[in-house]
Amino acid sequence: MAFVNCENITLSYEGRDVISGLTFHLEKGEYLCIVGENGSGKSTLIKGILGFVKPTEGKIFFEGIAQNEIGYLPQQTERQRDFPASVREIVISGCLNSMGWRPFYSPREKNLAARNMERLGILELSQQPYNELSGGQQQRVLLARALCAAESLLVLDEPVTGLDPLVTRDLYDLIRKLNSEGMTIIMVSHDVAGALKYADRILHLHHEGYFFGTRREYEQSPFCRMLRLGGEER
Ligand code: ADP
Numbered sequence: 001m002a003f004v005n006c007e008n009i010t011l012s013y014e015g016r017d018v019i020s021g022l023t024f025h026l027e028k029g030e031y032l033c034i035v036g037e038n039g040s041g042k043s044t045l046i047k048g049i050l051g052f053v054k055p056t057e058g059k060i061f062f063e064g065i066a067q068n069e070i071g072y073l074p075q076q077t078e079r080q081r082d083f084p085a086s087v088r089e090i091v092i093s094g095c096l097n098s099m100g101w102r103p104f105y106s107p108r109e110k111n112l113a114a115r116n117m118e119r120l121g122i123l124e125l126s127q128q129p130y131n132e133l134s135g136g137q138q139q140r141v142l143l144a145r146a147l148c149a150a151e152s153l154l155v156l157d158e159p160v161t162g163l164d165p166l167v168t169r170d171l172y173d174l175i176r177k178l179n180s181e182g183m184t185i186i187m188v189s190h191d192v193a194g195a196l197k198y199a200d201r202i203l204h205l206h207h208e209g210y211f212f213g214t215r216r217e218y219e220q221s222p223f224c225r226m227l228r229l230g231g232e233e234r
Pocket of ligand 1: 013018036037038039040041042043044045
């Protein structure tokens with residue numbers, strides 16, 4: 001058994017299959033980038049991995065972690081950018097999944113939040129209102145929040161959308177650093193060039209099938225040319 005296992009899964013909404021017959025396995029410490037045209041099912045697959053959408057066929061399972069120990073960085077909406085809470089409050093809320101019914105944060109959780117803010121270089125921002133930060137700082141806050149939940153798997157949905165190139169590179173570097181420290185990464189991205197630079201496995205979803213393999217195999221596959229020619233690169 002691998003660390004992340006998707007065995008012949010079908011994911012559907014109201015009887016309409018968005019993904020069917022998808023199989024892939026990921027080992028601990030690997031970095032997977034999921035690419036594909038709009039509407040190809042990338043976000044749906046992420047929801048499947050997180051357990052929000054149940055496969056109608058096949059199964060998704062993990063070796064050694066529970067689904068609520070997956071760190072998740074969702075796509076940001078405009079409304080979330082305006083969220084009126086302090087950086088610390090947002091980061092520590094990443095611990096909520098593991099707290100059950102307990103209504104207060106334990107010292108362990110407070111330490112975990114502080115450690116993750118330090119890890120991402122935002123400790124000095126901890127009392128600042130989240131909605132006054134730049135886009136790049138906000139992503140760091142959400143990443144620190146995801147790390148509070150993440151034992152060893154981090155799932156990111158389009159983390160660099162709307163960020164300028166310099167901030168994008170910073171965030172990619174940060175994600176790569178987490179990966180080099182042992183964190184397994186699953187990232188949805190529109191940025192094929194970035195995916196090819198950082199990921200060691202690529203999953204390309206397409207309405208007529210999919211590609212899963214190493215970066216080098218992907219570079220030589222028709223799937224790679226298809227996405228580049230289709231102008232999906234941003
Ligand atoms: P991507 O992330 O690759 O752009 P999505 O996973 O968001 O693709 O969507 C895949 C398909 O599933 C699209 O046709 C979309 O309209 C449909 N879809 C997504 N979410 C829902 C939903 N909650 N209910 C019904 N259909 C949905």
